[in-house]
Amino acid sequence: MSAAAEAPIVEVRGVSRRFEKQLDFVARLARRAGLPVREEVVHAVDGVDLTIQRGEVVGLVGESGCGKSTLGRMVAGILPPSEGTILRQGRDLRSLGGSEARLAKLRTQMIFQDPYASLNPRRKVAEIVGEAPLYHGLVRRADLADYVDEQLRRAGLDPALKGRYPHQFSGGQRQRIGIARALAVQPDMLVCDEAVAALDVSIQAQILNLFMKLRRELDLTYLFISHDLGVVEHLSDRVVIMYLGRVVEAAPSEEVFARPNHPYTQALLAEVPRIENRKRHFAGVQGEIPSPLNPPGGCHFHPRCPHALARCKVERPVLREIAPGHRSACHLNEAT
Amino acid sequence: MTAPTLELRDLRTHFATRGGVVKAVDGVSLRVDRGQVLGLVGESGSGKSVTGFSILGLVDPPGQVVGGQVLFQGQDLARLDEEAMRHLRGNRIAMIFQDPMMTLNPVLRIDTQMIETVLAHAPVSREEARQRARDALGQVGIAAPEERMRAYPHQFSGGMRQRVAIAIALLHKPDLIVADEPTTALDVTIQGQILAEAQKLCAEHGTALIWITHDLSVVAGLADRIAVMYAGRVVEEGPVEAVLDAPLHPYTVGLIGSVPSRNRRGAALNQIPGMTPSMLNLPAGCAFAARCPRAASGCSEPPPFVEFRPGRSARCIHPHAEGPPA
Ligand SMILES: Nc1ncnc2c1ncn2[C@@H]1O[C@H](COP(=O)(O)OP(=O)(O)OP(=O)(O)O)[C@@H](O)[C@H]1O
Ligand SMILES: Nc1ncnc2c1ncn2[C@@H]1O[C@H](COP(=O)(O)OP(=O)(O)O)[C@@H](O)[C@H]1O
Ligand code: SF4
Ligand code: SF4
Ligand SMILES: [Mg+2]
Ligand SMILES: [Mg+2]
Numbered sequence: 001m002s003a004a005a006e007a008p009i010v011e012v013r014g015v016s017r018r019f020e021k022q023l024d025f026v027a028r029l030a031r032r033a034g035l036p037v038r039e040e041v042v043h044a045v046d047g048v049d050l051t052i053q054r055g056e057v058v059g060l061v062g063e064s065g066c067g068k069s070t071l072g073r074m075v076a077g078i079l080p081p082s083e084g085t086i087l088r089q090g091r092d093l094r095s096l097g098g099s100e101a102r103l104a105k106l107r108t109q110m111i112f113q114d115p116y117a118s119l120n121p122r123r124k125v126a127e128i129v130g131e132a133p134l135y136h137g138l139v140r141r142a143d144l145a146d147y148v149d150e151q152l153r154r155a156g157l158d159p160a161l162k163g164r165y166p167h168q169f170s171g172g173q174r175q176r177i178g179i180a181r182a183l184a185v186q187p188d189m190l191v192c193d194e195a196v197a198a199l200d201v202s203i204q205a206q207i208l209n210l211f212m213k214l215r216r217e218l219d220l221t222y223l224f225i226s227h228d229l230g231v232v233e234h235l236s237d238r239v240v241i242m243y244l245g246r247v248v249e250a251a252p253s254e255e256v257f258a259r260p261n262h263p264y265t266q267a268l269l270a271e272v273p274r275i276e277n278r279k280r281h282f283a284g285v286q287g288e289i290p291s292p293l294n295p296p297g298g299c300h301f302h303p304r305c306p307h308a309l310a311r312c313k314v315e316r317p318v319l320r321e322i323a324p325g326h327r328s329a330c331h332l333n334e335a336t
Numbered sequence: 337m338t339a340p341t342l343e344l345r346d347l348r349t350h351f352a353t354r355g356g357v358v359k360a361v362d363g364v365s366l367r368v369d370r371g372q373v374l375g376l377v378g379e380s381g382s383g384k385s386v387t388g389f390s391i392l393g394l395v396d397p398p399g400q401v402v403g404g405q406v407l408f409q410g411q412d413l414a415r416l417d418e419e420a421m422r423h424l425r426g427n428r429i430a431m432i433f434q435d436p437m438m439t440l441n442p443v444l445r446i447d448t449q450m451i452e453t454v455l456a457h458a459p460v461s462r463e464e465a466r467q468r469a470r471d472a473l474g475q476v477g478i479a480a481p482e483e484r485m486r487a488y489p490h491q492f493s494g495g496m497r498q499r500v501a502i503a504i505a506l507l508h509k510p511d512l513i514v515a516d517e518p519t520t521a522l523d524v525t526i527q528g529q530i531l532a533e534a535q536k537l538c539a540e541h542g543t544a545l546i547w548i549t550h551d552l553s554v555v556a557g558l559a560d561r562i563a564v565m566y567a568g569r570v571v572e573e574g575p576v577e578a579v580l581d582a583p584l585h586p587y588t589v590g591l592i593g594s595v596p597s598r599n600r601r602g603a604a605l606n607q608i609p610g611m612t613p614s615m616l617n618l619p620a621g622c623a624f625a626a627r628c629p630r631a632a633s634g635c636s637e638p639p640p641f642v643e644f645r646p647g648r649s650a651r652c653i654h655p656h657a658e659g660p661p662a
Binding site for chain 2: 064170212
């Protein structure tokens with residue numbers, strides 16, 4: 001086996017992504033008048049390391065705005081990092097040129113929450129699914145019709161419907177169109193960003209089953225972003241938990257749910273509603289999710305953490321291994 | 337015996353659209369007692385929100401309540417004029433909407449809105465009103481409420497806006513709250529805070545709560561009773577444990593089966609085949625028949641809503657006897 005074949009399918013090394021928040025009209029005026037107005041900077045992703053092996057399903061969870069989608073878009077190669085590198089099978093995509101880079105990018109496809117927003121309403125399903133593979137030379141025009149039928153069938157759609165437009169489909173069917181379109185360029189990895197969040201439970205189950213079937217049939221690797229821990233637990237081999245731009249814990253799925261280490265993970269799991277829990281007493285995690293514009297220093301979780309120590313306010317905890325394959329970023333693990 | 341806080345009797349709310357009559361709510365009967373939580377669950381489009389709007393008298397044309405009764409503490413709300421209804425709404429019945437901007441005014445500061453709400457319904461000083469508003473914000477987990485109150489809604493995140501809307505609903509400790517998916521867009525740690533506040537209000541003040549959601553896991557932990565809606569009708573009703581542990585209706589069985597935690601990790605999830613029928617084109621018999629694994633010849637007649645055991649009703653002629661098959 002070559003070294004490249006053994007390299008992880010994705011390796012994220014020290015990756016950060018910042019966004020400059022646009023100044024509003026008043027702030028721009030004030031600055032022109034010479035007043036000191038700072039551009040606000042959001043650290044959407046802040047020094048993340050993450051390795052994904054071929055064939056793995058990695059669940060990425062965390063609260064709204066913690067940087068899941070931003071990280072997912074960087075992994076999919078559609079958003080460049082501000083800092084750090086992302087290796088795809090050991091190679092930095094930025095080091096590739098021209099058509100090689102273009103084809104390498106196709107290998108990771110994204111599936112979004114709202115398929116409707118990403119499907120051109122004026123195109124028929126056959127065009128939506130067939131356009132990219134034809135353009136990239138993955139299929140000859142003479143074979144296109146059969147090729148599209150195959151993609152649709154694989155995604156659980158009747159090819160007889162391929163002359164229809166997106167608005168003529170239900171939410172679940174539209175998600176299937178999005179999946180067929182992604183598979184049509186022959187990716188080996190899917191980044192699913194809240195891909196079932198907008199669907200009813202019974203339809204959600206259909207789509208999750210489809211993802212699992214495709215994984216087996218096509219040997220796909222998944223980065224599965226979801227705020228729904230039940231879904232993530234069911235699907236993932238490994239779970240990564242983010243809080244305000246940073247990974248706070250990463251471990252095999254069973255391990256995280258059986259032995260959560262980080263106080264944030266513990267709080268999160270305690271609040272997940274479960275159908276097995278009847279008439280329970282809700283409590284909620286104290287305090288609010290802080291603004292990513294102005295995150296608290298040290299450990300970002302310290303204002304809400306019931307175990308916070310003095311050093312937590314000033315010193316950023318390092319993500320370190322606490323058991324085989326189980327990493328956590330909390331100072332409590334270093335107290336000896 | 338005192339009247340229940342709310343009772344719906346055969347409520348019908350229809351929309352006359354160009355494509356035909358949408359029977360969004362078609363014969364819904366429910367009751368909630370003082371201090372009780374009723375979870376109203378169902379897929380999108382099943383009529384949960386329209387049921388909520390109908391209770392509050394907030395159905396807009398082309399929608400209209402075309403039949404049935406809404407009894408609030410025994411009083412038929414359909415007989416009230418708009419003025420009396422408005423008074424009841426701010427004071428004794430509150431609704432929390434899916435979209436918090438249905439409650440909030442985008443051009444007024446949070447404190448202005450909250451203080452006006454207090455003053456409109458309680459004979460207190462402005463300072464007292466401000467204090468109540470501030471306390472209510474603190475209760476829903478808004479840190480530094482004194483300072484945050486001076487912001488406009490657009491300066492808050494979606495989750496914070498929803499918490500302000502919830503704080504406004506809690507202000508008067510109403511007798512009935514209809515909450516329409518209020519935490520669906522919130523993170524679980526924040527949802528926990530809100531559910532805790534709702535539970536406290538019911539327990540301490542006897543507020544009756546209708547919690548509308550598509551999430552069975554939330555009602556499992558919150559509700560006393562559950563009503564399951566499908567295509568404009570209640571198809572099953574009963575105490576939480578009974579409905580979740582021994583469901584009668586095949587749709588309820590399917591819903592529970594598709595919850596991931598009910599399935600072995602990584603195994604194929606139980607799924608309900610097919611999709612929700614169009615409300616414009618409902619079949620003559622049972623609306624679930626096309627998706628139902630137990631459908632038989634008799635299902636082409638509309639099934640009646642039958643009380644199989646005391647407090648356990650379902651709309652099905654071949655119900656599961658002991659709950660879902662293992
Ligand atoms: N293009 C952008 N410009 C400015 N800020 C951005 C941009 N994209 C994301 N952000 C900010 O970066 C942070 C992380 O956003 P991201 O969309 O990755 O969060 P998320 O974890 O996916 O949240 P959600 O669960 O709500 O989807 C947020 O504070 C967001 O406002
Ligand atoms: N203004 C309206 N005009 C026509 N139909 C409507 C209107 N509002 C709701 N409906 C229909 O009523 C049914 C029930 O809707 P709703 O109560 O919002 O469902 P839920 O809250 O359960 O998702 C749906 O079929 C919906 O399309
Ligand atoms: S580092 Fe400190 S504040 Fe952060 S989670 Fe650990 S104990 Fe809590
Ligand atoms: S009445 Fe018939 S079709 Fe309807 S739910 Fe019962 S068994 Fe199924
Ligand atoms: Mg996102
Ligand atoms: Mg609704």
